[in-house]
Amino acid sequence: MRIVEVRASVHQIDGKLPVSGKPAGDTLRVVCEIETDAGLVGLGMTGRFLAHGTAAVINHHLAPAVMGLDPRRVEAVHARMAKLASERGRMSGINLAAMSCIDLACWDLWGKSTGQSVAQLLGGHADGAEVYVTFGFPTYDDDQLVEVARLLVAEGHHRLKVLVGTGHGGRADVRRVRKVREAVGDDVVLSIDANEGIPLEAAVAIARGVEALDIAWFEDPLRNCDARDMAELRRKTMIPLSAGQMDGHGSRFRDWLEHDALDICMPNSMYNGGMTETRRVASLAQIYNRPLSDAGGGGVFCLHHVAGFAHGTLAEVHLGADQVEAALFHKPPTPVNGRTTLPAGPGWGVELDRDRLRATRVQPT
Known part of the structure; x- marks a missing residue:
């Protein structure tokens, strides 16, 4: 089986948050499809950052380099792209996002060609994963935050995440988290997320306020999750x-783990170079006895790595990003009573809605 065509396009899907009706954000996606001489088509995707630039890198630089390769040889494809994406040193940003798109499409093809899900290719530990919900966005006022938390618990969710460090101020962040805890009770798992947005001193103050x-x-x-500062915060x-x-990516996680700076590994294959890179991170996590989860709106793609590995724990449900998948895919996986089951089909197990794909396409200006 050989790659005969690679195409990437940008799509915008506007969603609204429950209760407030405000924009959900995270509206852009780069969709990559790879066709093979066997007639199979693989799907890859990355997110909103410099979306048109990412699509251009795929179409004009990476696609010609992988033409004619066997997509099932994911390490060979990844190595070919890496030489183009960065001549030396570490990679991040748009080059990793572009590699992610193609790499994910290759894993989809590998799964489809063998009749297996990506989770099965990774080890097949489970048929799904328990989930947590990212819901506590800064656009919610305190009352709306509490209302959404109660609605989610009523729907069967019992793990929730609230954003902090988003401009409300440290004391307000602590107050908001406390109100959610009081509203949902002690049996609901509650976590917080600063999105790499605050300095060490502020993070220490928030942590002490909510411990x-x-x-x-x-x-x-x-901010930037520097390994030394992360280790200091952990102490x-x-x-x-x-x-x-x-x-x-693997080097980033190695730094955190060698500095004893991290408890939970949360790679996202839409941004880090793809599932090939996430597999490397998963091996590191196993060696260091760290659980493997996911974050960042990775949806169905990250669900597979959480389900595939024995140390996989929780997959993310994201109130914004999940609306994108609901718009672009036929029958995307949805959580039931706090757990999401993998789709039944091979590869990622999802198929694009072609009508929605055409309707949401954004042409570069």
Whole structure:
């Protein structure tokens, strides 16, 4: 089986948050499809950052390099792209996002050609994963935040995540998290996420302010998540730390783990170079006895790595990103009573809605 065509396009899907009706954000996606001489088509996707630039890198630089390769030889395809994406040193940003798109499409093809899901190719530990819900967005006022939390618990969810460090101020962040805890009770798992937005001192203050609320993890707690600062924060709080959703390639995780700076590994194959890179991160996590989760709106793609590995724990449900999948896919996986089951088909197990794909396409200006 050989690659005969690679095409990438940009799509915008506008969603609204429940209760407030405000924009959900995270509206752009780069969709990549790879066709083979066997008639199979593989799907890859990446997110909103420099979307038109990412699509251009795929179409004009990476696609010609992988033409004629066997997509099932994912390490060979990945190595070919890596030489183009970065001549030396570490990669991040648009080059990793572009590689992610193609790599994910190759894993989809590998699965389809063998009749297996990507999770099965990774090891097939489980048929799905328990989930947590990212819902606590800064556009919600305190009352709306509490209302959405109660609605989610009523729907069967019992793991929730609230964003902090988003401009409300540290004391307001602590107040908002406390109100959610009071509203949902002690049996609901509650975590917080700073999206790499605050300095060490602010993160320490927030952590100390919410420690008594039984916080399950503090995600991306520091600006740039510097390994030394993460280790310092870890020494100053009892809350487990997690990171990796946007730049979680293998070298990044190695730094965190060697500095004893991380409790939970959260790679996202839409941004880190693809499932080939996530597989490397998963091996590191196993060696260091760290659980493997996901974050950053990776949806069905990250669900497969959480289900595939024995140390996979929780997959993310994201109130914004999940609306994108609901718009672009026929029958995307949805959670039931706090758990999402893998789709039944091979590869990712999802198929694009061609009508919606055409309707949402954004042409470069």
